[in-house]
Amino acid sequence: MPDWTPETWLIAAGRTRVEGDPLNVPPVFASNFFLPDERVYSRAEQTPTVEALETVIGGLEGGRALAFGSGMAAAATVFHRLAVGTHIAVPTDPYHGVAGIVAEGEAQGRWTVERLDQADTSAWIDALSRSDLVWLESPENPLITVADLPAICGASRPASTLVCVDSTFATPLLQQPLDLGADVVMHSATKFIGGHSDLLAGALVVRRDDLVDEFHERRLLQGATIGAMEAFLTTRGARTLHLRLSKAQDNAMELAQRLEADERIIRVRYPGLPSHETHGAAKSFMAGFGAMLSFETDGDADRCDAVLGRLELINHATSLGGVETTVERRASLAGQQRIPPTLVRTSVGCEHIDDLWSDLDRALG
Numbered sequence: 001m002p003d004w005t006p007e008t009w010l011i012a013a014g015r016t017r018v019e020g021d022p023l024n025v026p027p028v029f030a031s032n033f034f035l036p037d038e039r040v041y042s043r044a045e046q047t048p049t050v051e052a053l054e055t056v057i058g059g060l061e062g063g064r065a066l067a068f069g070s071g072m073a074a075a076a077t078v079f080h081r082l083a084v085g086t087h088i089a090v091p092t093d094p095y096h097g098v099a100g101i102v103a104e105g106e107a108q109g110r111w112t113v114e115r116l117d118q119a120d121t122s123a124w125i126d127a128l129s130r131s132d133l134v135w136l137e138s139p140e141n142p143l144i145t146v147a148d149l150p151a152i153c154g155a156s157r158p159a160s161t162l163v164c165v166d167s168t169f170a171t172p173l174l175q176q177p178l179d180l181g182a183d184v185v186m187h188s189a190t191k192f193i194g195g196h197s198d199l200l201a202g203a204l205v206v207r208r209d210d211l212v213d214e215f216h217e218r219r220l221l222q223g224a225t226i227g228a229m230e231a232f233l234t235t236r237g238a239r240t241l242h243l244r245l246s247k248a249q250d251n252a253m254e255l256a257q258r259l260e261a262d263e264r265i266i267r268v269r270y271p272g273l274p275s276h277e278t279h280g281a282a283k284s285f286m287a288g289f290g291a292m293l294s295f296e297t298d299g300d301a302d303r304c305d306a307v308l309g310r311l312e313l314i315n316h317a318t319s320l321g322g323v324e325t326t327v328e329r330r331a332s333l334a335g336q337q338r339i340p341p342t343l344v345r346t347s348v349g350c351e352h353i354d355d356l357w358s359d360l361d362r363a364l365g
């Protein structure tokens with residue numbers, strides 16, 4: 001593997017460089033291949049389009065990537081490997097799809113669960129010895145809490161304890177959990193990696209050969225394969241991840257500071273602000289603070305909804321990680337009662353900061 005910087009890798013990896021080939025591996029629309037060949041059926045063997053995507057993501061994380069049809073397909077693959085009667089540790093407020101898998105398995109008696117405050121590093125280290133799966137999401141939905149990954153992933157643990165980090169908000173550019181000692185990295189590539197809110201994609205990245213084989217087999221059996229068009233678009237989006245993320249991250253810092261200084265805002269949560277409870281952890285090992293923040297408006301939930309309804313540039317939408325800024329009042333979702341009622345999770349995009357600010361300023365009234 002050439003010794004390129006991550007930004008060069010994003011642009012240059014996953015190309016054939018064979019004379020006469022297209023520069024970008026095109027979408028190979030195929031389920032079936034002429035036999036005899038190593039490639040038989042595309043649910044079992046990846047197409048060249050999927051291989052290109054896996055090369056790009058795997059190289060950035062320093063492992064072998066397996067692409068999935070969505071982030072949830074990737075996440076479910078990790079949970080569904082667990083035997084009945086196992087114990088898992090998860091954050092108190094993981095992405096609600098993951099929280100759903102955890103709660104379902106718990107209700108069925110498949111596993112026992114402990115839910116830990118992501119900022120409580122010693123509780124996580126403690127949980128390593130009694131857990132079969134330790135699932136971290138860092139930064140975490142929607143309080144943007146950063147786990148002390150070097151301390152937790154680097155702590156000694158039984159060989160049977162699998163540590164998985166949902167690194168969706170960080171992207172492979174801001175942290176590399178495998179280098180810090182995690183066994184598995186999970187991404188919803190639907191978000192920043194794809195970057196344009198036009199696809200669903202997911203990935204698991206691992207170093208251990210046994211996990212590569214196991215996840216490959218599970219993807220095959222579950223049919224959690226990514227489609228050709230989605231794989232192509234995800235790679236195309238990833239080419240500009242560095243540019244998009246650095247612009248969005250600058251915007252996020254500026255927006256967080258302006259919101260924090262504004263009296264119509266009760267509280268801002270952004271790991272780049274010294275006031276954030278996990279600012280120290282984020283500063284110690286992340287290459288940047290990312291483009292996700294949340295803020296609480298003054299007044300009640302109705303006023304907050306009215307503010308969101310007055311926005312003309314910023315998009316009221318649930319997903320995140322696109323070039324466009326999106327906001328959502330998270331407590332409006334089912335099962336999010338623990339979240340402060342006026343907390344607005346914000347995925348900061350690449351628009352001009354002054355346009356973003358004037359839209360918010362006017363909507364806040």
Ligand code: PLP
Nearest residue numbers: 070071072095166168188190201
């Ligand atoms: N993990 C995180 C942190 C997410 O925000 C999401 C989706 O919002 C997922 C996982 C699930 O990914 P997908 O929607 O691609 O299935």
